[in-house]
Amino acid sequence: MKRLSLMLGLAVATTAAMQSCKMKTAATAVQGDAASKTYVAPGKYDEIYNFVSGGFNGQVSVYGLPSGRLLKVIPVFAVNPENGYGYSEETKAMLNTTNGLIPWDDQHHLDLSQTNGEQDGRWLFANANNTPRVARIDLTTFKTMEILQIPNSAGNHSSPFITENTEYVVAGTRFSVPLGSEDVPISSFKDNFHSTASFISVDKNSGKMDLAFQIVLPGMNLDLSHAGKGPSHDWFFFSSYNTEQAYTLLEVNASQKDKDYIVAVNWKKAEEYAKAGKGKKVPATYAHNTYDEHKQTATSEIKNEVLLLDPKDCPDMVYMIPCPKSPHGCDIDPSGEYIVGSGKLAALIPVFSFSKMTKAIAGKQFEGDFKGIPIIKYEAALHGEVQKPGLGPLHTEFDGKGNAYTSMFLSSEVVKWSLKDLQVLDRVPTYYSVGHLMIPGGDTRKPGGKYLVAYNKITKDRFLPTGPELAQSAQLYDISGDKMQLILDFPTFGEPHYAQACQASLIKDKQVKYYDINKNGHDYVTMGEKKANVVRKGNRVDIYMTAIRSHLVPDNIEGVFVGDEVYFHVTNLEQDWDIPHGFAIKNNPNAELLIMPGETVTLKFSPDKQGIYPFYCTDFCSALHQEMSGYLRVSPKGANVPLKFGTGETVTSVAAK
């Protein structure tokens, strides 16, 4: 047995020679006191909320740190039959686009709203990569409140990064496409394809988003982004690849040049140009979906115009900084002075200096232009290079103590280095193939220097196997000391790309516990059981239903026919925390509902067969939850069955026609 583990250890050691001379396996990677650092005793709360992107599941999951416990999955870009999101009449509009209702997406990055460069715990922004969209989630209810579609974009990847006071959320194109919908040959890429950087303004008070303007850039792939801070407050930085402008076999053709660019955008200038009328209003259709808290209903508005800013007409707005090979992360340190580019194919990490960049611009130290956009000389903007950091640097976060931490995809490790002298200080392996990493507040002016989480793509031997597909993992490291220490790994839901985290105290006490029923402004609210009603108009039947422990009113409904469109408007009358009621109907192909206390939600049911359809509460609400049910009688079309409804003593009443 010992021999076997020794041999296995040797095998690992040879493949992981780059990492460390000490052999590390799943079992030996953790030191003795790790458990005590992540143990959150029953009845105690976690320190930190960790918001993790859901990747291809289109949702956002919320974990507690340091325990790694999953607290909630917030549906954002994906329908969720669990609670009716995207299925209920109220929320269908949230997923509306100019291509109809799109019930899924690829959710990559998240950003928590900030004030003065610090997290303020108000909103969480999320991007949809596939059908370009940006969503805003309210952190008092953990509900998606708004989704804005982005026109003239494909692969909304460098998104939704925000400025220091949440003035703007950005959305940068990964796949360049022609503007508008003109029919052009793919081979005309260089002439007809463009990338755009969209700037979405955010209302200070309501959070409401608005597509303020788009900056038209040459055809290339924008990858990631981050806003400046402090001295670089006015600037936004995007990493790019495929500045070769290839349109086929990118794996080879987009890796030709030694350097791609970091695109530096002066968004303050852009804002001024937009206000001064330097932009061009062009037709573009995109959906803007908002959820009205008072009406408890989402509406979708189709907008028809967007303001384009062309760098040609707007001098000093955009500059290019050369950055070695296909940069991914583009991260700004807490002081706002250093811009870290991560060439994912480069064997070094270039660190640029904001003050040097502005000096170079002032002194016109350019080395030509890219489609009219000035290229700053590499050396003129460079602070220095981190030598031999590892392979495949992707993304960097900061601890607020002068250190940077970069994820290395190819060599599967996290590398800690010093911003001051660019020396590598420490490295730890990840299990396995880390993508992004995250330090709570690690991309703000005030990072929390206690924990780092690595989000891994592969897990192999980390958890109990589950068939061909294994869970991805998140790994928690204690970074409070000189040496990073792995203290926990936990499986994740979906494939997390990026994450955000903040102190629990910032959000915990702001939670809405229930909706005030007296403020319920839903068009189909039922204010008390006495108001319960069934109304027929043609073949549309509206059922005004109430739910309270442990019954539904009405719970007997007759006089509904095959072919009717039946709308169950269920109002949860409870005024108590954590007492949602569910609602489901037998054979309903739609979904079920979860109705929060004080809320009204509508489920549509179109019976196409006669019969008795039981309906019931699906959320175990009380000792008499099983009894919380009723019957809908569906009769053949044209049958002589009067419309009747009632519950218990209220007897079956006949609705006046």
Place this chain on the structure above:
Amino acid sequence: MKKLSQAGLMSIPVVIICLATLWFFPMWRIDMRAPQYPDGLSMQIWINDVKGDVPIINGLNHYIGMKTIHQEDFLEFVFMPVSIAFFMAAGILIMVLKKKILYYCWTGIFLVIALLSFGDFYRWEYNYGHQLDPNPPIKVPGMSYQPPLIGYKKLLNFEVLSQPDVAGWFYIASGLILVGITYYEWKKK
């Protein structure tokens, strides 16, 4: 007739102010706690109302067939303010007349009101705890649900604590002042 002493006279406005708190603060509270209600439930009884988590408590009580609590079901909420208001007015009259014997009567009336209110409170709790719906969803053999008049009691998995609230303490204080001054005046003659 003997005149009231200076102390006796001064006690009257103090008692009136103490009683006036009944209109600004709850007089009694019943706190409940159970594992599924970690933050606890609380009901505050005012001179003319019952407030707090009453809807939630009503919801729970329906399991065991207890009547739901509604402000309009209590005649006490009319009688109490009226009788206390009269009592306070009487105090002003005594302050003008300054007669010892009237002060003794005043104390006597207070004690009668206090005794009656406590008796009524007990009857109220008894009825709620015992007059249960014969067909409740949950029936625990031999169980009644009368809350404690004052102090702590365990009812099923609920811990119940019944105690005076702010105005209740002022009410008790005014009773102590009244009895104390009466005793003092009595001794002095």
